Amino acid sequence: MRDSIIVVGSGLMGVGIAAVSALAGNRTVLFDSAEEKIKNAKAVSLAQCFELLDNGLITEEAAKRAEELLSVTSDMEGALSRAKWVIEAITENLEAKRSLFAALDRLLPAEVPILSNTSGLRITDISAKIKHPERALTTHFWFPAHLVPLVEVVVGDKSSMDMAVTVKEELDRWGKTAVLVKRDLPGQLANRILQAVIREAVSIVEMGLASAEDVDKAVKAGMGIRFPVWGPLEHVDAVGLDLCASVQDTVLPGISARADAAPLMRDLIEDGKLGYKTGQGIYDWSMKDMKALERARNEFIIHALKKIHALKKIHALEKIKQREN
Numbered sequence: 001m002r003d004s005i006i007v008v009g010s011g012l013m014g015v016g017i018a019a020v021s022a023l024a025g026n027r028t029v030l031f032d033s034a035e036e037k038i039k040n041a042k043a044v045s046l047a048q049c050f051e052l053l054d055n056g057l058i059t060e061e062a063a064k065r066a067e068e069l070l071s072v073t074s075d076m077e078g079a080l081s082r083a084k085w086v087i088e089a090i091t092e093n094l095e096a097k098r099s100l101f102a103a104l105d106r107l108l109p110a111e112v113p114i115l116s117n118t119s120g121l122r123i124t125d126i127s128a129k130i131k132h133p134e135r136a137l138t139t140h141f142w143f144p145a146h147l148v149p150l151v152e153v154v155v156g157d158k159s160s161m162d163m164a165v166t167v168k169e170e171l172d173r174w175g176k177t178a179v180l181v182k183r184d185l186p187g188q189l190a191n192r193i194l195q196a197v198i199r200e201a202v203s204i205v206e207m208g209l210a211s212a213e214d215v216d217k218a219v220k221a222g223m224g225i226r227f228p229v230w231g232p233l234e235h236v237d238a239v240g241l242d243l244c245a246s247v248q249d250t251v252l253p254g255i256s257a258r259a260d261a262a263p264l265m266r267d268l269i270e271d272g273k274l275g276y277k278t279g280q281g282i283y284d285w286s287m288k289d290m291k292a293l294e295r296a297r298n299e300f301i302i303h304a305l306k307k308i309h310a311l312k313k314i315h316a317l318e319k320i321k322q323r324e325n
């Protein structure tokens, strides 16, 4: 019986993906090549389920069920005999992913999807040497995977579009918000947009137009607060294409179109200022508290998720009422 989601790699992302999978009612097995990771993986994954429970985002019954459905193994080959899907979440290294995909491709029947959580590599390259590249797709969960709804399903040059659509629909059923990315390009979909935002944010600081603090403030207090319900393309239609095109004609010539990382970033790197991990980057981290920021981020996402769940319920009720009338 092929009824299990096998998550290979039990690091930061793997445990979150496993929590999401088990909460969706799937028998879920976590594997890692490092013994110490396997030891803690179930507890870490369950802690994420309990965070959702404590915040009223799932029921006690769902959390208990996830606890029963979630397990760890040190025998990947054994676990594969029940694999419905395999989700790879190992270290971001092309050769490591290629050799894992080659092993999985040998061990699994051709209809079992092999999915990669890669954030930067092309699934076409990861699956280049396997016999059945049509069953290879990227499913890029965003961090923290148990909280952020987005999953980008990326179709490689040789991937099956039918399988991609099936995987996307199943991830939606899991409660995620999956999007189909029809070509395998660097940055997938959302990271292309994020990198464009970062490029302009750095450029604004570099040209002295505003301080780093004010750039972050402007994004958080302006477009950022609207984005959960008001995407950029909805914005274009809301203001009108004619107005938007005229704003673009005025603004675009003056904003950054660089094709590489900005000198400001390269200079900081050269000075050993790599950001939080070295204590200094664009900001002085002795003056900022990463743990507090992480807490605030999760609290805000949880708050937004509650609101989104409530809105979904209202919309569902409205649809039922409309059907009854």
Ligand SMILES: NC(=O)c1ccc[n+]([C@@H]2O[C@H](COP(=O)([O-])OP(=O)(O)OC[C@H]3O[C@@H](n4cnc5c(N)ncnc54)[C@H](O)[C@@H]3O)[C@@H](O)[C@H]2O)c1
Binding pocket: 008, 009, 010, 011, 012, 013, 014, 031, 032, 033, 034, 037, 089, 090, 091, 092, 093, 096, 100, 117, 118, 119, 120, 140, 141, 142, 143
């Ligand atoms: N961290 C993020 O914010 C983030 C977000 C989205 C996607 N990703 C992607 O997800 C993947 C995993 O990232 P992470 O942050 O969880 O990394 P991580 O370093 O926290 O975890 C990777 C795990 O893979 C294990 N591993 C390495 N090689 C293995 C192998 N051959 N077989 C089994 N296990 C193996 C390691 O022991 C480790 O526990 C990467 O491709 C990364 O780019 C990361």
